[in-house]
Amino acid sequence: MFRTASARLTASLRPQITVRSYISKQTSHFPHKIPFRFITTTPIRYRPPTTDEASKATGAGQQRKPSFIAILAVASVGLSAYLVLVKSREGQKKAIEQKLESRTKPAFDKDKYTVVFVLGGPGSGKGTQCQNLVRDFGFVHLSAGDLLRAEQRRPGSEFGELINTYIKEGRIVPMEITIALLEKAMREDGGTRFLVDGFPRKMDQAVKFEETVCESKSVLYFECPEEVMLTRLLHRGETSGRVDDNIETIRKRFKTFVESSYPVVQYFEKKGKVKTVLCVDTPEKVYEKVKEIFKEIFKE
Ligand SMILES: Nc1ncnc2c1ncn2[C@@H]1O[C@H](COP(=O)(O)OP(=O)(O)OP(=O)(O)O)[C@@H](O)[C@H]1O
Numbered sequence: 342m343f344r345t346a347s348a349r350l351t352a353s354l355r356p357q358i359t360v361r362s363y364i365s366k367q368t369s370h371f372p373h374k375i376p377f378r379f380i381t382t383t384p385i386r387y388r389p390p391t392t393d394e395a396s397k398a399t400g401a402g403q404q405r406k407p408s409f410i411a412i413l414a415v416a417s418v419g420l421s422a423y424l425v426l427v428k429s430r431e432g433q434k435k436a437i438e439q440k441l442e443s444r445t446k447p448a449f450d451k452d453k454y455t456v457v458f459v460l461g462g463p464g465s466g467k468g469t470q471c472q473n474l475v476r477d478f479g480f481v482h483l484s485a486g487d488l489l490r491a492e493q494r495r496p497g498s499e500f501g502e503l504i505n506t507y508i509k510e511g512r513i514v515p516m517e518i519t520i521a522l523l524e525k526a527m528r529e530d531g532g533t534r535f536l537v538d539g540f541p542r543k544m545d546q547a548v549k550f551e552e553t554v555c556e557s558k559s560v561l562y563f564e565c566p567e568e569v570m571l572t573r574l575l576h577r578g579e580t581s582g583r584v585d586d587n588i589e590t591i592r593k594r595f596k597t598f599v600e601s602s603y604p605v606v607q608y609f610e611k612k613g614k615v616k617t618v619l620c621v622d623t624p625e626k627v628y629e630k631v632k633e634i635f636k637e638i639f640k641e
């Protein structure tokens with residue numbers, strides 16, 4: 342008999358089973374050393390243990406502090422792997438460099454192959470117009486940016502991480518990599534007329550490509566105000582998934598264009614190779630001008 346109402350209430354809250362009997366029912370997989378608080382006989386209301394409590398009881402998830410030696414071992418293995426990777430990447434770059442250095446003449450004869458460089462700021466419309474030229478003039482379109490992105494995605498590429506970092510920063514990838522990709526694409530395609538889009542972006546690339554791969558016939562330059570290019574790129578960024586179509590990287594790309602790429606246009610201008618097209622109009626209007634230029638250059 343319970344003496345008071347409150348004692349009756351307390352009794353009704355007593356567990357049907359104590360924690361000890363719960364453990365003994367579940368016990369086959371419990372450790373022999375059960376934490377003290379689990380073996381109290383004070384009847385408390387049973388509730389199943391929380392995941393946290395269960396894992397403490399079983400010892401699962403308990404972290405042992407790694408020793409200093411273990412940390413050192415893991416760190417040195419990581420560092421060695423990183424150094425091997427850097428060395429092999431450096432080695433590959435050097436090998437390409439040496440291959441290019443050893444050339445006494447370009448790999449492709451300019452009398453048999455036609456290379457047109459397509460230059461202009463980011464978002465000026467180079468890629469859009471190249472597609473029209475492929476359709477109407479039988480050119481092969483080689484976008485240096487697309488080739489770099491493909492190499493970056495290629496499983497096992499030694500340069501994937503490096504390319505990604507340069508593109509995100511709006512910087513120009515070391516020329517050996519881009520030149521090797523362009524030359525490979527030219528060989529694999531087997532065509533004879535190439536629109537090399539978005540390359541050369543720096544003077545060293547311009548000189549090296551013409552010395553070792555092929556001399557250009559002409560340069561098509563798309564002139565476009567920055568605010569127009571900015572609007573286009575931000576719009577493209579809504580769907581492109583490109584890591585560099587965001588305001589921060591776009592600003593960096595504009596800076597790189599002014600500092601490193603525009604001098605290339607000036608260099609070819611002095612050689613009388615540049616045809617300039619203002620491209621603030623609609624793509625169709627811009628193409629009318631581009632088409633006239635190509636008809637003029639490639640009349641046969
Ligand atoms: N004349 C134009 N008027 C309006 N939008 C255009 C025009 N030309 C291209 N665009 C659009 O602007 C964006 C950039 O064009 P495109 O990709 O051809 O430029 P790009 O110079 O090749 O750029 P990037 O160098 O960044 O690859 C695209 O979304 C394209 O559809």
Ligand SMILES: O=c1ccn([C@@H]2O[C@H](COP(=O)(O)O)[C@@H](O)[C@H]2O)c(=O)[nH]1
Pocket residue numbers: 463485486487489507508509511512513514515519538539540541542585594
């Ligand atoms: O010759 C090149 C061409 C491109 N890059 C890098 O790629 C991005 C994107 O190029 P798009 O032509 O706009 O597709 C460019 O900003 C550079 O980071 C390069 O390094 N060298």
